[in-house]
Amino acid sequence: MAVSVCREGVVPIRCCGILLPVSSLPSPRGIGSLGAQAYRFVDFLKAAGQHFWQILPIGPTGCGDSPYQSFSAFAGNPYFIDPDLLAARGLLLQEELSSVSFGDDPETVDYGALFRNRFSLLRRAAQRFCPGGAEYAAFETENADWLPDYALFMALKEENGMAALGEWPAPLRLREAGALKAARARLSDRVRFWKTVQYLFFSQWRALKDYARKNGVELIGDIPIYVSPDSADLWARPDLFQVDGELRPAEVAGCPPDAFTPGGQLWGNPLYDWDRLSQDGFSWWIRRVGFAARVCDVVRIDHFRGFESYYAVPAGDRDASRGRWRRGPGARFVGALREKLPGVRVIAEDLGFLTEDVRRLLKDSGFPGMKVLQFAFDPGGQSDYLPYRYERNCVVYTGTHDNTTTEDWRKSAPPESVAYARRYLGVRDGDDFTGAMIRAAFGSVADTCIVPMQDHLRLGAGARLNTPGSAAGNWRWRVREEALSPALARRLRGLAALYGRLVPDGAPFDGEPEKEFERN
Numbered sequence: 001m002a003v004s005v006c007r008e009g010v011v012p013i014r015c016c017g018i019l020l021p022v023s024s025l026p027s028p029r030g031i032g033s034l035g036a037q038a039y040r041f042v043d044f045l046k047a048a049g050q051h052f053w054q055i056l057p058i059g060p061t062g063c064g065d066s067p068y069q070s071f072s073a074f075a076g077n078p079y080f081i082d083p084d085l086l087a088a089r090g091l092l093l094q095e096e097l098s099s100v101s102f103g104d105d106p107e108t109v110d111y112g113a114l115f116r117n118r119f120s121l122l123r124r125a126a127q128r129f130c131p132g133g134a135e136y137a138a139f140e141t142e143n144a145d146w147l148p149d150y151a152l153f154m155a156l157k158e159e160n161g162m163a164a165l166g167e168w169p170a171p172l173r174l175r176e177a178g179a180l181k182a183a184r185a186r187l188s189d190r191v192r193f194w195k196t197v198q199y200l201f202f203s204q205w206r207a208l209k210d211y212a213r214k215n216g217v218e219l220i221g222d223i224p225i226y227v228s229p230d231s232a233d234l235w236a237r238p239d240l241f242q243v244d245g246e247l248r249p250a251e252v253a254g255c256p257p258d259a260f261t262p263g264g265q266l267w268g269n270p271l272y273d274w275d276r277l278s279q280d281g282f283s284w285w286i287r288r289v290g291f292a293a294r295v296c297d298v299v300r301i302d303h304f305r306g307f308e309s310y311y312a313v314p315a316g317d318r319d320a321s322r323g324r325w326r327r328g329p330g331a332r333f334v335g336a337l338r339e340k341l342p343g344v345r346v347i348a349e350d351l352g353f354l355t356e357d358v359r360r361l362l363k364d365s366g367f368p369g370m371k372v373l374q375f376a377f378d379p380g381g382q383s384d385y386l387p388y389r390y391e392r393n394c395v396v397y398t399g400t401h402d403n404t405t406t407e408d409w410r411k412s413a414p415p416e417s418v419a420y421a422r423r424y425l426g427v428r429d430g431d432d433f434t435g436a437m438i439r440a441a442f443g444s445v446a447d448t449c450i451v452p453m454q455d456h457l458r459l460g461a462g463a464r465l466n467t468p469g470s471a472a473g474n475w476r477w478r479v480r481e482e483a484l485s486p487a488l489a490r491r492l493r494g495l496a497a498l499y500g501r502l503v504p505d506g507a508p509f510d511g512e513p514e515k516e517f518e519r520n
Contacts, residue, residue: 005052005220005298005345005368005395005448013392016442016449016501017052017220018045018456019401021067021465022080023109026481030102030118031109034204035082037481039211046215047489049496051503053212054220054300054450056401058205062231064471065111068224068302069269071154072232073288074146076201079114083121085204091125109476126196139199145287146232147195153232155190156183164230166247173247175235205295213297216503220347220450221296223289225303226253226269234270240277240284241270251312254320256353261469264313264320271312274329282333286340293344304348304367305358307333330357334365347395351375371396371446373437374409377421386424387444396446398437398455401465405454406434408461434458442499449501456492457483 005015025032025041032038045053059070060077067077086092100117103110140147153165160168171179184191212219227233227241229249234241243249255265277284292299308330313323337344350362350369362369371394376385383389390396398406410418410433422428425436434455441449454463457479466474496502 005347013447014499014501015051015447015503016451016496017050017054018048018453019054019397019450020453020479021056021401021475022058022077023056023067023475024453024465024478026106026479026484027082029083029097030114031079032478033080033082034201034208035085038082038208041484042208042212042215042217044484044489045217046503047486048492049502050492051216052218052220052298052448052450055222055296057222057224058295061111061475062228065109065475066466067222067475068226069228070224070231071157071228072146072150073223073227074143074291075150075198075232076205078122078197078201079118080204081122081197081201082204083125086121086125086200091128092121096121096124106480107478109478111476122197122200123193125200126193129196129200131192131196131199136199139202140195143198146236147198148191149236150198150232151191151194152180152184152187153235154194155187158190159183159187165235166229170246173235174245209296218297220298220300221292222300223292223302225301225306226267226271229268229270237284240273242273243270249315251323252315253306254311254313254323256311256323256325257321258353262321263318264311264323265469266313266317266320271310271326274333278329278332281340282329282336285333286336289337289344289346290341293341298345298347300347300349302349303352304350304362304369305352305354308355308358308361330361331364334361338365351400366393368393368395368447370394370400371444372400372403373397373441374399374403374406374413377413377417377424379416379420387440387446390444390446392445392447394446395448395450396441396444397450397452398434398441399452401452402468404461404464404467405452405459406437407455407458408464410434412461432458438495439499442495442501449499453479456488 020041021032022034022038023032026037027033027035042053057067057070058077058080059067059072060075061067061069062071063069083092083097087094087097100121101113102117103113156168156172157163165173172183209219234243234247238247242251249270251271253267253269253271257264289299307328309325309328311320311323312326313320346367348362348365348367348369350358351372371385371390373385373396376383387396399409403409404412425440427433427436438451438455441451463477465477493502
């Protein structure tokens, strides 16, 4: 049975949305946040006839500032907590806000400045926050299965100079009972701080999600398939991963070599012990997906093909060339997911090296897969990503967070692929190439169409969000506030109407957010 993202009876079966990470929102505080500009973007989406706001993982970023290498599979990113909303609650003073710099470039995230200065504000806010209320107690209770371990993990990271888990003293790394008891007593104030930060994050997140839902906008979240080797998840549940008694893996995650990356991609994440996970019906994964489905409305699961088989690379290798495929949990896992979470809406990221077994697993799951137009124009064959080959139950993109912008693709892709795309799209020199790609996506039979904001703005290579295989300079692009204009909203609304993807009951957008966010 198909699990449509655009549900019949909830929204029209054909709908559309925009891909824009929270970090890429405009903000005077160095990075996109859950404050005024997030509410303004919801208003923009509503006016533009867009039903979905797709984001990237919202966990605390770790190695390389990547949202796919998080300190926790459950926690929220402290950088996204809006300082102005904290000030509105009396937790920060205006002079404290104005005394801290988070970088001067409105189009770039300065992660160094954030790391140096953001937490000083959060500590002041946490000191003024009183955690004794019923709402905070309920938050602790609802998240008791991950919050205590995460808070202690972060407190220990601080105590160890933010060193990675593998560099901690053995008694702490291996969770010896006496060492943990002493740490909880020694670091009680720090543990309380990290719990408070999560409460503040999810308070702001819940208010934003409620506002979006009230305005007919749903959120598509993102689950990285793997957890970071420097995470509370590995530390708290090493029995779920292929590691030895010292938390050392024999093999780590990656992707095989291809035409773009001759050495493959070496991700370095610990691999799951699927036999162990299956013993209790994959309860950790069920809990993880269920949590994500409460945080967002739809869940995109990254690297879905890894459930059929996963690529394992010898630990310590410099690239992924010596890896090999190993069998994953396959239909057993998907069946458990469908049984335990029957109402969950999932997008399966099925990109990369696909086999008939992967295609069969996706079809049997009923989850919509992804179609990326930038992958469609291989002149050597009939690509599955060509629009005329789609089925309805899929989500089409011009590109993803791992692709360059379509404007840059036109300049940097192989000339024969660009020539093929021009013929297919009917684009001549001087025509709006990116616009033609967007129209091809909107006009396709796919139930759902998602376009990165960079493409709607016709931005070039400088707006690329991530280059796979490159460890530096990623996740930094931000949209300028003036780019989210009423004129753009009208253009996108007209596009949605033209191709039968218009969400009803939209409202005109005058460039100003509604004022409800000030009460949250």
